[in-house]
Amino acid sequence: MIDRKVAYGLAVVVLLLAPHFVYPLFLMNVLCFALFACSFNLLIGFAGLVSFGHAAFFGGAGYIAGYVLATLHWPFALGIVAGIVTGASMGLGFGLLAARRNGIYFSMITLALAQMIYFVFLQAPFTGGEDGLQGIPRGTLAGLDLTNDMTFYYVVLAITSLGYALMLRVVHSPFGQVLLAIRENEARAVSLGYDVTRHKLLAFVLSTSLAGLAGATKAVSVGTQTLTDAHWAMSGLVILMVLIGGMGTYFGPVIGALVIVALESKLGDFGNLLAETTHVDWFRQIGVSVTMVTGLIFVVCVLTFRRGIVGSMLALSRKAGGQGARQHG
Amino acid sequence: MEIFGYPAQAVLSQLVIGLVNGSFYAMLSLGLAIIFGLLNVINLSHGALYMLGAFATWMGLDYLGLSYWAMLILAPLIVGLIGVVIEKTMLRWLYKLDHLYGLLLMIGLASFLEGLLQSFYGASGVSYSAPDALNGAADLGFMVLPVYQAWVVAVSLVVCFATWYAIERTRLGSYLRAGTENPRLVEAFGINVPRLITLTYAFGVGLAGLAGVLAAPTVQVSPQMGSNLIVVVFAVVVIGGLSSIVGAIVTGLVLGVAEALVSLFYPQASATVVFVIMAIVLVLRPAGLFGKER
Numbered sequence: 001m002i003d004r005k006v007a008y009g010l011a012v013v014v015l016l017l018a019p020h021f022v023y024p025l026f027l028m029n030v031l032c033f034a035l036f037a038c039s040f041n042l043l044i045g046f047a048g049l050v051s052f053g054h055a056a057f058f059g060g061a062g063y064i065a066g067y068v069l070a071t072l073h074w075p076f077a078l079g080i081v082a083g084i085v086t087g088a089s090m091g092l093g094f095g096l097l098a099a100r101r102n103g104i105y106f107s108m109i110t111l112a113l114a115q116m117i118y119f120v121f122l123q124a125p126f127t128g129g130e131d132g133l134q135g136i137p138r139g140t141l142a143g144l145d146l147t148n149d150m151t152f153y154y155v156v157l158a159i160t161s162l163g164y165a166l167m168l169r170v171v172h173s174p175f176g177q178v179l180l181a182i183r184e185n186e187a188r189a190v191s192l193g194y195d196v197t198r199h200k201l202l203a204f205v206l207s208t209s210l211a212g213l214a215g216a217t218k219a220v221s222v223g224t225q226t227l228t229d230a231h232w233a234m235s236g237l238v239i240l241m242v243l244i245g246g247m248g249t250y251f252g253p254v255i256g257a258l259v260i261v262a263l264e265s266k267l268g269d270f271g272n273l274l275a276e277t278t279h280v281d282w283f284r285q286i287g288v289s290v291t292m293v294t295g296l297i298f299v300v301c302v303l304t305f306r307r308g309i310v311g312s313m314l315a316l317s318r319k320a321g322g323q324g325a326r327q328h329g
Numbered sequence: 330m331e332i333f334g335y336p337a338q339a340v341l342s343q344l345v346i347g348l349v350n351g352s353f354y355a356m357l358s359l360g361l362a363i364i365f366g367l368l369n370v371i372n373l374s375h376g377a378l379y380m381l382g383a384f385a386t387w388m389g390l391d392y393l394g395l396s397y398w399a400m401l402i403l404a405p406l407i408v409g410l411i412g413v414v415i416e417k418t419m420l421r422w423l424y425k426l427d428h429l430y431g432l433l434l435m436i437g438l439a440s441f442l443e444g445l446l447q448s449f450y451g452a453s454g455v456s457y458s459a460p461d462a463l464n465g466a467a468d469l470g471f472m473v474l475p476v477y478q479a480w481v482v483a484v485s486l487v488v489c490f491a492t493w494y495a496i497e498r499t500r501l502g503s504y505l506r507a508g509t510e511n512p513r514l515v516e517a518f519g520i521n522v523p524r525l526i527t528l529t530y531a532f533g534v535g536l537a538g539l540a541g542v543l544a545a546p547t548v549q550v551s552p553q554m555g556s557n558l559i560v561v562v563f564a565v566v567v568i569g570g571l572s573s574i575v576g577a578i579v580t581g582l583v584l585g586v587a588e589a590l591v592s593l594f595y596p597q598a599s600a601t602v603v604f605v606i607m608a609i610v611l612v613l614r615p616a617g618l619f620g621k622e623r
Contacts, residue, residue: 050432097608097612101611104571108563108567108607108611109608109611111560112607113604115564116604119600119601122600232560239433239436243433289444289445289447290444291443292441292443292448295436295437295438295440295441298436298438298440299434299437302423302434303419303422
């Protein structure tokens with residue numbers, strides 16, 4: 001298949017030119033979710049930890065960043081930093097309680113804690129409850145006016161690329177290798193002398209910081225922050241993104257995010273199209289009931305397509321001579 | 330008469346509400362615990378199947394004119410049958426793989442079922458009223474007790490006790506318990522373990538279906554009714570001990586009451602109290618109050 005450098009080069013070109021062809025807000029949405037999915041993949045694909053409450057960090061950082069930008073009038077850069085710090089500190093809090101456990105108990109703790117956070121956000125006055133936090137300003141960055149969607153797209157692209165690069169750096173480091181060892185056989189990693197709990201905690205905090213970065217950036221790009229982003233259904237959605245893209249691959253979560261975000265926005269049109277061609281009115285409901293389609297895709301993927309898009313592509317390229325790609329998963 | 334500064338009537342009726350909620354928690358977590366014990370799968374679609382039970386009850390009346398009493402028997406059977414189909418066609422393939430995939434399948438299934446029903450009936454759902462025999466309230470002197478609430482608690486207690494008895498005291502139950510500990514050895518003894526697994530799953534979700542029938546007259550029958558409940562039921566199962574029958578029943582009832590009482594004295598915390606307890610239990614005793622570390 002294609003050489004990896006060529007593929008990356010192509011991706012860079014596409015990303016740079018995209019906003020001239022596709023609605024920039026849609027692209028920014030994809031990028032933020034891609035970063036969110038990558039952060040989740042860091043935990044599930046490389047450390048083997050399933051966090052059921054990742055939406056808490058995504059939504060939480062969005063709320064805090066939105067609050068400091070809208071109400072405290074902090075500059076844009078500080079708002080983003082606030083988002084990262086929120087993700088990191090929440091991650092530290094959750095991690096201290098959860099890191100010692102593994103498997104299903106780890107997931108359960110993260111779910112419980114995320115639910116608590118959700119209800120806190122539901123009731124806290126500053127979040128606006130069910131209405132959400134409105135009017136988050138874009139501000140300026142180093143003299144650039146960010147209210148221009150085009151300009152802001154490139155800023156978001158820069159931010160998410162940095163996040164992605166950080167993820168790659170972590171995975172390719174000795175620390176990342178230990179994470180892989182923990183995923184494969186935690187008991188053996190312990191017997192080899194690694195402080196497994198500390199590694200898991202650090203991986204968790206890194207992941208939640210990236211999730212926080214994604215959440216804060218998304219909040220600013222959209223201008224509002226709602227409870228949906230902190231609900232556990234969002235945690236489920238990010239799992240689906242990673243699953244579809246390919247767990248444990250590098251670029252998989254990005255593809256997964258693209259597929260899901262595109263699906264959610266285009267499903268209504270697709271449903272109407274089906275309704276017109278088949279004269280079955282029920283198809284119009286598909287657009288309203290996105291969860292039905294995502295659920296179906298989930299089921300089909302888990303049963304037949306566990307490697308995901310990128311995972312399957314890698315497996316194919318390996319069969320065709322194993323040229324280039326030496327990625328895991 | 331006053332208790333803690335609140336009128337006795339209010340506290341007692343809140344207590345009954347807590348018992349009603351607790352009954353639902355108990356029945357649903359009982360199903361989850363049974364399924365987890367034998368299949369090692371966290372049945373995240375339990376909420377959706379409970380919702381199907383409620384919808385089946387409504388459909389039975391609306392499309393076929395079947396009464397509540399008929400659906401009380403039929404709905405659990407229908408949901409159980411759906412469970413058999415799920416287990417045989419989908420779950421079966423995932424036992425060899427990492428637990429994660431079973432979990433993900435269940436998440437997907439729950440989404441799909443909810444979305445499917447939402448596309449037909451809308452997000453607000455339908456309403457169903459209790460049969461006349463169970464309407465109204467009884468005046469007990471110190472409080473007024475709605476008949477339907479008493480009925481729900483009574484049925485749940487009977488069903489939970491019967492299930493516990495079946496599992497702990499009968500031969501079939503002993504096969505189930507043995508299968509939970511060592512399925513291969515049980516199979517070596519000649520017991521059809523795959524069929525036991527299928528039946529166990531069907532029974533577990535049948536319990537959810539029964540809970541759905543009981544719930545239909547009390548809550549709005551909507552596609553989301555399951556997912557609103559399932560996360561709390563989860564917490565209950567974890568607190569009680571993931572595969573403990575007794576743990577599920579006792580914890581369900583206690584937490585239902587606790588939640589109701591907290592909502593009376595300190596409403597803001599009522600939604601989170603279960604999760605706070607869960608977090609505490611997980612840190613101090615991760616196997617759950619009645620569970621054994623696996």
